[in-house]
Structures are given as C-alpha cells and as structure tokens.
Amino acid sequence: xxxxxxxxxxxAQSGGPTAVIxxxxxxxxxxxxxxxxxxxxxxxxxxxxxILQENLIDLAEESQQTIRGxxxxxxxxxxxxxxxxRKEADFERVVEVFKAHDIxxxxxxxxNDSQDTADKISKQAAASGWEMRVIGIPKTVDNDLVVTDHxxxxxxxxxxxxxxxxxxxxxxxxMGQHDLVxxxxxxxxxxxxxxxxxxxxxxxxxxxxxxxxxxxPEVAFETNKFLDDVAEVLKREKFCLIVxxxxxxxxxxxYISTSAVGQDSFGxxxxxxxxxxxxxxxxQHFDGLKTRSFRPxxxxxxxxxxxxxxxxxxxxLAGKAAVEAALDGQTDKMVTFTRAESETYVCETxxxxxxxxxxxxxxxxxxxxxxxxxxxxxxxxxYASPLIQGEVVVPHENGLPKxxxxxxxxxxxxxPPYDLNA
Amino acid sequence: xxxxxxxxxxxAQSGGPTAVIxxxxxxxxxxxxxxxxxxxxxxxxxxxxxILQENLIDLAEESQQTIRGxxxxxxxxxxxxxxxxRKEADFERVVEVFKAHDIxxxxxxxxNDSQDTADKISKQAAASGWEMRVIGIPKTVDNDLVVTDHxxxxxxxxxxxxxxxxxxxxxxxxMGQHDLVxxxxxxxxxxxxxxxxxxxxxxxxxxxxxxxxxxxPEVAFETNKFLDDVAEVLKREKFCLIVxxxxxxxxxxxYISTSAVGQDSFGxxxxxxxxxxxxxxxxQHFDGLKTRSFRPxxxxxxxxxxxxxxxxxxxxLAGKAAVEAALDGQTDKMVTFTRAESETYVCETxxxxxxxxxxxxxxxxxxxxxxxxxxxxxxxxxYASPLIQGEVVVPHENGLPKxxxxxxxxxxxxxPPYDLNA
Numbered sequence: 057x058x059x060x061x062x063x064x065x066x067x068a069q070s071g072g073p074t075a076v077i078x079x080x081x082x083x084x085x086x087x088x089x090x091x092x093x094x095x096x097x098x099x100x101x102x103x104x105x106x107i108l109q110e111n112l113i114d115l116a117e118e119s120q121q122t123i124r125g126x127x128x129x130x131x132x133x134x135x136x137x138x139x140x141x142r143k144e145a146d147f148e149r150v151v152e153v154f155k156a157h158d159i160x161x162x163x164x165x166x167x168n169d170s171q172d173t174a175d176k177i178s179k180q181a182a183a184s185g186w187e188m189r190v191i192g193i194p195k196t197v198d199n200d201l202v203v204t205d206h207x208x209x210x211x212x213x214x215x216x217x218x219x220x221x222x223x224x225x226x227x228x229x230x231m232g233q234h235d236l237v238x239x240x241x242x243x244x245x246x247x248x249x250x251x252x253x254x255x256x257x258x259x260x261x262x263x264x265x266x267x268x269x270x271x272x273p274e275v276a277f278e279t280n281k282f283l284d285d286v287a288e289v290l291k292r293e294k295f296c297l298i299v300x301x302x303x304x305x306x307x308x309x310x311y312i313s314t315s316a317v318g319q320d321s322f323g324x325x326x327x328x329x330x331x332x333x334x335x336x337x338x339x340q341h342f343d344g345l346k347t348r349s350f351r352p353x354x355x356x357x358x359x360x361x362x363x364x365x366x367x368x369x370x371x372x373l374a375g376k377a378a379v380e381a382a383l384d385g386q387t388d389k390m391v392t393f394t395r396a397e398s399e400t401y402v403c404e405t406x407x408x409x410x411x412x413x414x415x416x417x418x419x420x421x422x423x424x425x426x427x428x429x430x431x432x433x434x435x436x437x438x439y440a441s442p443l444i445q446g447e448v449v450v451p452h453e454n455g456l457p458k459x460x461x462x463x464x465x466x467x468x469x470x471x472p473p474y475d476l477n478a
Numbered sequence: 479x480x481x482x483x484x485x486x487x488x489x490a491q492s493g494g495p496t497a498v499i500x501x502x503x504x505x506x507x508x509x510x511x512x513x514x515x516x517x518x519x520x521x522x523x524x525x526x527x528x529i530l531q532e533n534l535i536d537l538a539e540e541s542q543q544t545i546r547g548x549x550x551x552x553x554x555x556x557x558x559x560x561x562x563x564r565k566e567a568d569f570e571r572v573v574e575v576f577k578a579h580d581i582x583x584x585x586x587x588x589x590n591d592s593q594d595t596a597d598k599i600s601k602q603a604a605a606s607g608w609e610m611r612v613i614g615i616p617k618t619v620d621n622d623l624v625v626t627d628h629x630x631x632x633x634x635x636x637x638x639x640x641x642x643x644x645x646x647x648x649x650x651x652x653m654g655q656h657d658l659v660x661x662x663x664x665x666x667x668x669x670x671x672x673x674x675x676x677x678x679x680x681x682x683x684x685x686x687x688x689x690x691x692x693x694x695p696e697v698a699f700e701t702n703k704f705l706d707d708v709a710e711v712l713k714r715e716k717f718c719l720i721v722x723x724x725x726x727x728x729x730x731x732x733y734i735s736t737s738a739v740g741q742d743s744f745g746x747x748x749x750x751x752x753x754x755x756x757x758x759x760x761x762q763h764f765d766g767l768k769t770r771s772f773r774p775x776x777x778x779x780x781x782x783x784x785x786x787x788x789x790x791x792x793x794x795l796a797g798k799a800a801v802e803a804a805l806d807g808q809t810d811k812m813v814t815f816t817r818a819e820s821e822t823y824v825c826e827t828x829x830x831x832x833x834x835x836x837x838x839x840x841x842x843x844x845x846x847x848x849x850x851x852x853x854x855x856x857x858x859x860x861y862a863s864p865l866i867q868g869e870v871v872v873p874h875e876n877g878l879p880k881x882x883x884x885x886x887x888x889x890x891x892x893x894p895p896y897d898l899n900a
Contacts, residue, residue, distance in 0.1 A: 073648070073649050073652045130645050133652075135652055224780045232559075349775070351771075359642075455678070457641055459645075
C-alpha cells in the first residue's frame with residue numbers, strides 16, 4: 057500500500073474529442089469521490105490552456121445527474137485545445153498552478169501528444185520537488201497509441217462507420233444497375249485503423265458484402281489498380297461501395313487529395329478530399345458511372361447516439377483505473393488495456409510509462425491487410441469485433457439526444473494572470 | 479361499399495430511397511393479407527423497370543420475420559430505378575404485364591415523379607378497359623409533395639440531421655476558441671425542408687444554440703451577408719455551426735457549388751459542393767479561422783438506426799391506408815396526411831388525385847423563414863417537431879444493425895421479353 061497523499065484532483069481533456077471521452081471523465085470523478093484523501097475535484101477548462109490560465113472548475117459542485125449524463129455526452133465536456141506547451145516557463149507555470157491549488161493528482165485524458173505533455177509535466181513537478189501523481193488516460197479515435205491493445209474512442213467510431221456502411225449499402229443496392237459507386241471518406245490521418253473498421257459491416261462468411269474496397273494509408277495508392285478494382289466489383293455486384301481513409305498516400309508518400317488544407321499546431325497535416333479525388337478518377341475514366349462521395353468528417357467521432365457500449369464501458373473503466381493507480385502510488389504512467397488470453401473477450405487494465413506512449417505510433421499490422429490491398433484479414437475482424445459490441449442508450453427529449461453541459465463553477469484564482477505569448 | 483374486385487396485388491418502390499420506405503411496403507403486405515379478394519401479392523423489382531421486364535417476385539413467400547424486418551430496414555428492399563416511362567409502348571407494356579398476372583391492385587411508393595407515372599399508368603389501364611385500382615403511397619426525404627401535410631421519409635432524415643447537429647455541436651463547442659467553423663451540407667435539391675429541419679437541434683428557448691446559421695435554397699445567397707453572419711456568430715459564440723442545403727442558389731437562381739455534376743434521368747440537377755464552396759469563401763476572407771466541411775450525402779437518408787418512430791409508424795400506416803382505399807373502390811389517388819386540428823399532434827390519412835400530386839411542388843413557406851434569412855420561425859418548429867418523435871429500435875447482431883433482404887422468389891414470366899430501347 058502506498059503512502060497516503062492528501063490533496064486535490066485536477067482532471068483535463070486534450071486533443072480531438074471522441075464519443076466516449078466524457079465517460080473517462082465520469083470514471084475519474086466517480087472513483088475520486090470514493091477516497092477520503094482526495095479533497096477537491098477540479099477540472100481544467102480547455103485542456104492545458106485552462107491550466108496555464110488558471111481556469112479551473114469545481115466538478116464536485118456538478119449535480120449527480122450531470123455527471124451521469126457525461127456517460128453518453130460526446131466530445132470534451134471540459135473543453136479541449138490545440139495548444140502545445142513548448143517553453144520551460146509553460147511547464148513551470150503548470151506546476152505553480154498545481155501548488156496554488158494543492159493538486160496532488162493530475163489526470164490527463166488524451167492521445168500521444170497529450171501523454172507526452174503529461175510526461176513532461178510529471179517530470180517538471182518532480183524536479184520542482186512537488187509531490188504528486190500524474191496518470192494519463194488514453195483517448196483517440198485513431199487507435200494509434202502503443203502498448204495498449206486499443207484505445208477508448210476507437211470502438212465507437214468504427215461502430216458508427218460500419219453502421220453507416222450497412223445503411224448506405226442498402227441504399228446503393230436498391231438502385232441495382234451495376235453503374236453506381238458510393239465513396240465514404242473516413243478519418244485516419246496516419247493509419248488506416250478507422251477505414252479498416254468498416255470491414256465489420258460485412259456479414260460473417262460474406263466477403264463480397266459492402267464495403268467492397270477499402271483503401272488504407274498503409275497501401276500505396278495506384279490509379280490503374282484502383283480503376284481495375286472498381287471495374288471488377290461492378291461486374292460482380294449491383295454497385296460498388298468504397299471506403300477510403302483520409303490519409304491515403306501515393307508511392308512517394310504524398311497525400312492523395314484534391315486539396316491539402318494546412319497543418320494543425322502539432323504539425324499534423326489537415327487532410328480532406330481523398331474521397332472526392334477518387335470520385336474524380338472514376339468520372340474521368342469510366343463512361344456512364346454515377347459516383348457519389350460522402351464525407352461525414354467530425355460527425356463520425358461525435359456520434360454518441362451510435363456509440364459502442366463496450367467502448368463506453370472501457371472508457372469509464374480507464375478513468376476509474378487511473379484514480380486507483382494514483383492512489384496506489386503510481387505516477388508518470390498511462391492506463392493501458394490488455395486483452396486476456398481467453399476464448400471470449402476480456403479486457404484488463406494495466407499501466408505503461410508515459411514516455412513510452414508519447415514516443416510511439418502503433419501501425420495497423422501489415423499482416424492484417426489481405427494481399428489484394430483492399431480488404432482485411434480475419435485477424436483484424438477478431439481484433440476489432442469485440443470493441444463495437446453493445447449499444448449505448450442515450451436519453452432523448454423531444455425526439456433528440458439529451459446531452460449534458462457542465463455547470464462550470466469557477467475555482468477562485470489565486471495567481472497573477474499568465475501571458476501565453478511572453 | 480365498393481364492388482369486390484378479385485385479383486392480385488403488385489407493389490413497387492421508386493425514386494431515391496428513404497429510411498422508412500420499406501415500412502410502407504410492410505404496411506401494404508400486412509393489410510393485403512387481411513383481404514380474401516386479394517389472391518397474390520407481387521413486388522416489382524427496381525420500380526417500373528422491373529414491371530416492364532416482368533421481374534416480379536412473390537412477396538407472400540417471404541417469411542414473416544423478413545416482412546417484420548422491413549419495418550426497420552432502410553432503402554428500397556424491392557429495388558428502385560431511375561428509369562422514366564416515356565413512350566406510349568412503355569405504358570401499354572405495363573398494362574400488358576398487369577393483365578398477364580391479373581394485377582387488379584397497383585401500389586406505387588414514391589415521390590412526385592413516381593405519382594405522375596402512377597397517374598399515367600392508371601389512365602392507360604382505364605383506356606385499355608382493364609379494371610383495376612391504382613393508389614400512390616407518398617415517399618420522399620424532400621417533403622415537397624403537395625396536398626399532404628408532410629411525407630414519410632422526411633421526419634427521419636431531419637431527426638438524423640438534427641441529431642448529428644447536436645452531436646457535432648458538442649465537438650465544436652469543446653474547442654472553445656472562437657475561431658472554428660463547422661459546415662454541414664445536407665440534402666435538398668429544390669427546397670430547404672431538410673436544412674430547415676436542422677433547427678430542431680436547438681433546445682427550446684435557446685435561439686443561440688447550434689445550428690447558428692442555416693442557408694436555404696429559398697433565400698438568394700449573398701457572399702457579403704454570409705461573411706458578416708459568420709463574423710457575428712464568432713463574436714458571440716465559441717464556434718459557428720452552419721447548415722447549408724445542397725440546392726443553395728445565388729440571386730440569379732444559379733446553384734452555388736464548386737462543381738455541378740450533371741443531371742439525372744428526370745432532368746434534376748445532381749448537386750454537390752455548396753458546403754465546400756462556403757468553406758472556400760471563409761478560408762479566402764478570414765485569417766486564422768479553422769473551417770471544416772462535412773457532407774454526409776446519402777448516408778443521411780439511409781440512417782435507419784436513427785429513424786423517427788413517428789415517421790416510421792406513419793409510413794407503415796400509409797401502406798395500409800393505400801390497400802384499404804383500393805378495396806374501398808378508390809383509384810388514381812395518392813394517400814395523404816392531414817394534421818387534425820387539435821392541441822396534441824394527430825395525423826390522419828386522406829386521398830388526393832394523383833394528377834394533383836404529380837404537377838405540384840410544395841415550397842417551404844416563406845413566412846416560416848425569419849427575416850435574418852438564416853433561421854426558422856416557431857411555426858416551422860411546431861410543424862416539424864412532431865415528425866421526429868420517438869426512436870425506432872433496430873435489432874442488432876454483433877454490434878451492428880441487422881437488416882433484412884428479401885428472398886425474392888421470382889414469379890414465372892409469361893410474356894415475351896421487352897426491349898426497353900426499341
């Protein structure tokens with residue numbers, strides 16, 4: 057048993073939102089309330105930016121109904137940000153804020169950029185002699201965090217995408233004229249995890265079900281092969297449903313898209329247009345085909361009304377596990393998921409060093425991509441299928457999902473303002 | 479009581495699919511089974527094209543489980559088509575097929591192009607001395623059929639769009655930096671019914687809730703006003719959520735879009751790109767804004783997992799009402815919906831002449847668009863809100879909706895093949 061550390065909790069969310077990131081927040085709050093050595097539970101507004109600016113809210117003041125509502129409310133209820141800590145003074149300020157509010161437990165819910173930030177904050181606190189425990193909670197639709205078997209947020213986005221594929225496949229099959237192509241562009245900047253997940257829409261033992269072709273960032277795009285693939289499907293099937301990851305690249309590693317729209321503040325390319333590009337190719341090379349390109353964009357990561365119960369439960373569990381680990385004396389770690397070696401799917405939590413998470417990107421295993429380059433192996437299906445099981449029931453009002461907003465009672469500031477640009 | 483007419487039923491689906499068009503098909507089948515004078519229940523595959531080609535299937539052979547599954551399976555289970563009857567010989571062939579299979583009841587589920595077709599077929603049958611009853615069943619996400627208060631398919635598409643707006647609004651609000659614009663392009667070729675429906679996402683008495691700006695085909699687009707609108711919202715709100723109908727036009731009535739992609743076989747323009755066009759304007763005129771454009775396309779009309787129970791129930795009711803009307807001796811009519819004059823919403827069915835439906839298009843009432851041109855009045859909300867009430871429960875298997883496919887047992891052909899191009 058670790059030495060008891062009495063003080064306050066600070067929890068914050070970071071990076072692109074998911075359908076279940078608030079479930080992790082609810083897990084942190086629910087578990088923190090169980091422990092007497094935790095006095096206050098604060099939330100940082102808009103991630104690290106809110107901490108720098110001392111914008112903290114008192115989560116214990118929120119109603120139980122609101123906290124329960126976090127379980128099915130998409131996106132980051134605390135707010136998130138695109139800000140990256142860069143200079144020494146930023147890290148010093150964060151620890152200053154911790155000291156000012158007696159923050160002894162810091163939980164940071166995010167992807168690998170965020171875990172890197174948490175790691176640096178943890179080390180800064182140690183260097184400043186401020187005793188505290190820092191635990192990262194994984195979150196990303198991209199499913200690209202290393203060590204962990206999978207990441208909360210991923211199961212829900214692929215459940216949404218596979219559902220959409222099943223639905224729009226009914227639509228395309230209705231037309232039945234062997235002249236129709238639907239293209240669904242999905243998220244996934246550097247890896248094809250999300251595009252691959254669309255394969256779950258196929259019924260078992262029906263490899264020819266939609267999606268007929270899946271183009272992944274892992275497989276260099278070739279125009280001639282693409283045109284052949286489409287022609288082949290239209291010979292066999294009533295229509296052709298294509299799923300393409302937004303991060304599709306050519307043989308030289310250049311993004312395939314009609315427009316590159318810049319970079320975000322972490323230097324990640326902002327992509328768009330791979331679907332429209334493929335539509336253009338088809339329009340150019342085939343006569344008489346009707347091609348439609350769909351781009352749900354951020355709606356796919358926000359689709360709480362279509363979220364996976366398995367994913368949601370695990371996101372909540374990750375929040376609770378983070379608090380338990382911290383109380384157990386752990387610090388500078390991230391909660392991970394391990395798949396138990398068993399016949400049925402069992403997910404257990406573990407811990408990994410933040411520095412290990414921060415510096416890795418987990419690729420979609422090459423061996424899970426079939427030789428045709430446009431379909432996934434049964435190993436992928438076995439991996440991904442448990443992550444989409446069960447449906448989250450979202451309460452409705454007037455026919456629409458009733459999401460919650462935090463009341464957001466501000467914790468009084470005690471420090472002078474901080475100049476972000478100094 | 480009408481004279482009893484003994485014979486067979488033929489039902490077909492036409493035009494663009496919806497999330498609930500199969501519920502109408504289920505209504506026809508269920509009701510037809512109740513009446514002894516109806517001997518066989520046939521379905522025409524791929525709309526009028528299947529009838530011309532004598533591609534009929536025996537719906538009474540389908541399992542009860544399959545017919546029940548039609549209640550929540552999106553798109554046209556019988557298949558639909560883009561084919562338009564044009565020449566005299568086509569109409570004669572249709573009646574020949576009716577005679578060959580003793581079709582005395584023809585139910586055609588579709589929009590105004592389809593009701594026009596049904597009207598002409600009805601008149602051709604009468605001219606040929608073939609006693610039968612032809613009843614149209616309304617269907618269109620566009621909600622532009624005249625006489626009827628609203629059209630099955632519309633409630634579900636706006637429930638899906640308003641749900642998506644609520645979800646992606648959480649996502650946008652999470653970022654919280656007054657520099658973010660989300661644009662959601664929705665269907666609606668000639669009218670803003672669908673775009674207008676997005677307003678239901680606002681909570682009651684929260685006019686500043688997303689969607690902040692709705693651009694409708696009914697309001698001539700002006701670039702300067704648009705840029706001012708966006709700037710105004712970003713001053714007030716954390717981010718700006720725009721909904722735009724694909725059929726947006728400028729002051730000269732020309733479509734606003736980055737690309738016009740041709741016409742369908744009914745001469746309707748195929749549109750796309752209004753959302754991307756608006757994104758381009760913002761990128762060009764504002765510094766430092768992040769703009770994302772989403773285009774769910776046909777996924778919105780196929781979203782059975784997010785369908786309105788009210789809409790679904792009414793679609794089923796319309797199918798049953800069509801059969802009842804035909805047995806009551808009615809012909810050359812379409813089933814309509816009337817809203818009872820009552821405190822709470824009550825929907826009753828009625829009948830209108832097919833010719834009246836075929837020649838009209840119901841515009842979104844100008845008086846329901848507020849003076850600002852980017853929001854809807856409470857009259858619209860009062861009109862649309864009842865149409866999205868309740869959630870259709872779709873059975874799931876392995877985490878995904880389990881839709882049905884018709885077995886499709888073919889009715890034996892008795893006529894020589896028909897050359898469509900003769």
